[in-house]
Amino acid sequence: MLILLFFFRRASRLNTALKLNQRYQQKLRTRQALVQAALDLMGEDKSLGELSLREVAGEAGIVPAAFYRHFQNMEELGLALVDDLGGKLRTILREARKKGAYKTALQASMGLFFEYVRNNRLLFRFICRERTGGNKRIRQAIRNEMAFIAGELASDMRLPSSIPFSEIQFLSEMIVTNAFHMAAEFLDSDLKDTANAKRLQWKTVKQLRLIFKGGLQRKKKRIRTTKSPLQS
């Protein structure tokens, strides 16, 4: 009993160091509520720059002034959003990899990808919107996240070893860019129009297949055609 009490007191003393105390937990929860509130309020159409501090605080259930206990301004909250969602995105893709998505057919991988996009609609809308949308720091942060994802994809693809890594990185970037572009198109289309969804998914598969073909072929031999003047 004495030992137990001693243990609790010890634990209590370690609170600060371990950051396990009640106050800290509550702060984290509120912070998360702010981030989620921002994501919800942006919804389909609103950009981060159009959100007001007051509405975010209100949605999160705190008074406007309390916002400053968590972020200096909305830009800081935006960067936190990118960070949070970047992490989530990478988890999603890592999970997909575990399921062996990259090892199965391209078409199946894209099926999984579109399913994730559908299930994390607001997340992907945010990323697609702010990637070119507003603030420069946010754009840069998103660019970094996407570069990271492309990097992971590059390491993960097992392409013929004859292809240099820089080339694989180049292909990964194109794949990520085009996949996200198609995800944006998909999210903009009517949710219930499954025919259109299928069409967009198929188009994506076709695009990526083309990228692989163009990319892999380039390392085998250079084709020359006199018919088309379009290849420099």
Added chain:
Amino acid sequence: MLILLFFFRRASRLNTALKLNQRYQQKLRTRQALVQAALDLMGEDKSLGELSLREVAGEAGIVPAAFYRHFQNMEELGLALVDDLGGKLRTILREARKKGAYKTALQASMGLFFEYVRNNRLLFRFICRERTGGNKRIRQAIRNEMAFIAGELASDMRLPSSIPFSEIQFLSEMIVTNAFHMAAEFLDSDLKDTANAKRLQWKTVKQLRLIFKGGLQRKKKRIRTTKSPLQS
């Protein structure tokens, strides 16, 4: 003299029909000032949704209430912007075509394209930003403009006749998408970092070359490789 007077009176009577009267001209000028003011005020970082009616009116040199003589709200002004700039964009690309850009090497074409992007920085920033940025109607309008451009490109490319038009359209879309994406990256990079500009331009050329290769090859024969499981 009498005849001249008669002519003037006659012309005056036709004013309404011909819409050449002074008042109409002035209105057009003010409208254009509003559109230009919006473009200038958005600059590098601000989205259309972040602009206030008051600041646009102020920059254009009219009182806020006068804004309503031209547009019902900021969204309408945005659509006018897309329309105006869409027209300008098509003119630019048509001009490039006249210069024979598509008939020369891909690399030279892209050199021209990037020059245009540089010279119409605000225009391209606006298009790239709002393409995924804010309001759904604006996004749709921009998507239409880009589809139109892709269509023009598709008609203009003289690829081997063995390739069906739908396939050419598919390639055009990919080209436009990727070119605009790279334009956005280019506009986000340091203006004075010419080395980086060159790098991005070269990367774009590489991307488009890959698309052509992948696209043209696909119609010749299907390659099968057992080395990579990535092509479905």
Added chain:
DNA sequence: TGTACATCAGTGAACGCGCGTTCACTGATGTAC
């Protein structure tokens, strides 16, 4: 242990400000005869 003190997330009121929108108006331009 328990008491006295420190910390700090969240409060609530207040501020000055720019916002979108309305309204009756002005006066230059256009029209009818």
Added chain:
DNA sequence: TGTACATCAGTGAACGCGCGTTCACTGATGTAC
């Protein structure tokens, strides 16, 4: 022609509102001893 009237782009004042930010505060949680 010129006069009398119509049109309408732009004015200027006013409105109620939500904004970001500040401030002294409260009271639950944490710490020292």
